[in-house]
Amino acid sequence: MIGNFFDQFWSLTFGGLSLGFIYILIALGYTLVYGVLRMINFANSEIFMVGTFATVIVVRDLFKFTQSSEYATGFRLWFILGVALIITMSVSGLLSVVVELVAYRRLRRRNSGVLAPLISAIGVSMVLAESVRIMTDSRPVASPRAMEKKFLGEFFDAGIRLDNTIIVVAALVLFFILWSFINRTRLGKAIRAVSMNPSAAKLMGIDIDKIVSATFLIGGVLTGAAGFFYVLKYENTGSSIGFELGIAAFTAAIIGGIGNIKGAFFGGLALGLLETYASFFLGTQWKAVTVFIVLVLVLYTKPSGLFGESITRTRV
């Protein structure tokens, strides 16, 4: 088994990496909102699910691809991918802002505490999942293939596939854009200020509502990007996909230390690789068990996650 593992090490690693980067983007959606509001946005998983459908609709209905279409190449391919990515990010971003307005804002203004918004977010999440389930008749939906999944080259006998490469590179770019946005811009500074001390930030003249909306928008946009990459890699989706991926990404955020951008990054990567290796070694049926054993071990030794700081010092 060990020998076999080394034979397959790099191809497992490449697969795990691209899955990990999808987790990172969803985990960022959870972590950003947590950093600002100290609340878990349980609707984030469904924002991802809606994003996957947005991509499918763009590819299938806007660009009219079918399962027997020729693959797009050259400029047309990049144009299609670009349009699909931008539309998906916009749809998820806007949905995320709407979720904040519906599930959080009014409750927050009335100081309803932590539990009421939690349950209203779960409610919104159920409404979204069930609506899509009814619209799709509970059936899985596949995205026609627009891009040929060709191998770019080999690395120790493991093929490097185009879609995995795009996901890793694009997700890294998005991550660094976010990183410099939070650390270098005025709005980023305001988000950090609200995250550290909302009352003081308000006294300094920061419009909290605006900052919260902006945070949900950014979180939704990144989660939407994850939806696009997911469809690019797996080419199928369904109404229950949000729950499955959402739980995984939430776990990644917790492992890394929720509320911390760096934590989401390493938590996502760790989870993607861990899931893939565990499935190979122990069998796919042990994947979830392994992940949660690791989660418990991490929390046992570092209760706030790998990169987590104590709540009062948490930085977005």
Place this chain on the structure above:
Amino acid sequence: MNKKIQRSLAVVSAVALVFGVASASTAQAAKQKGKVIYLAFQGPLTGEEAQVGQDEVAGVEYAIKLFNKKYKKKYVVSLVKADDQGSPAEAAKVAPGIASNAKIIGLIGAAYSGATIASLPFYKQRNLPMVSPSATRVSITDPASEGGAMGFPVFHRVVVTDKVQGPSLFKLATKGVSTPKVFIIDDQSAYGVGLVDYMKPGIPAGQSVGFDSVSDKTTDWSATIAKVKTAGANVVIYTGYFPQAAPLFKQLRDSGYTGILAGGDGVLSPTLPTLAPASVLEGVRLTAGTVPLAEISAKLEADFKKKMGKASGVYAAESIDAANVFLSCVAKGVSTRDAMLKCVKTYKGKSLAGATIKFDINGDVAGGTMNGFEVRSGVIKFTGPIK
């Protein structure tokens, strides 16, 4: 339509029959002055598996249409449809209503094995004869299973079981391969694990190179694919259902796997070609105990299309066969459940495809074949019986 509403409509219509409220078809029936006989169909009419049930019910309705035309003056058969969504939990909700409606003297179904098993206690209690077109799980009719054949005495089926399908699937998958190295993946469901269990004893030494058991919630198959590659397999068999088969086949092909892909009747769905590119599915081999109507005769398919307004689907022929078992008994004057059960037990007739249909004591059909299919240019083609 909302599923809950649809389900409650089904219940309401069943209730309406109990209280003798005339439905549209019975009003029409009264005009024709024949004796009204009620049969029922049970299967998934809504939900993820709806297409299977809708295709089967069309077959049943086709058979009834022909019968009512032939016996215009004498009998009028009316069909009650029960929607179990293919799930045992739903089946346990609709079965009591059907069982307690004494006017229904025969049930075509249930379409799925799990739903059949959940419904059986109610039908056995009320002695309602069943003939299923597609429930293939062995234990329903297996006297060796715990507690004996659970379907006895009411259950019958016109398809062969997974005991036949398992070895046939292996045979079809390895056909024409000089040194088969077979990797088998199940979906952890009773159906998938069972199919592998029936396959195992017949696998020649050295031809099996690995097994994996993967939850039907899996979306990323890279670990399984790594195992397939390490094992050096040139044949991969998946014993699960089409929603997972499509991504598995895609990811296998995308990883550079060029060997044979095969699956059982769970993968054989008209939806399959919409879930993966035609180039990925090209050459996928499938088995099922069904024969497409068009393969039996083009004229039959044309007539079906004309009368039902849509092309026939999977298990259409078997649904017609199952309905015909009951209808031939009705033609003999049977009008009670007891008489119907007796008549079905001693039934001997021909299937549409020409095989003999008669049932052994536990309800299994004598004869019957397992058929092969292959995907060509995004279309599932019938390739004939597996011998």
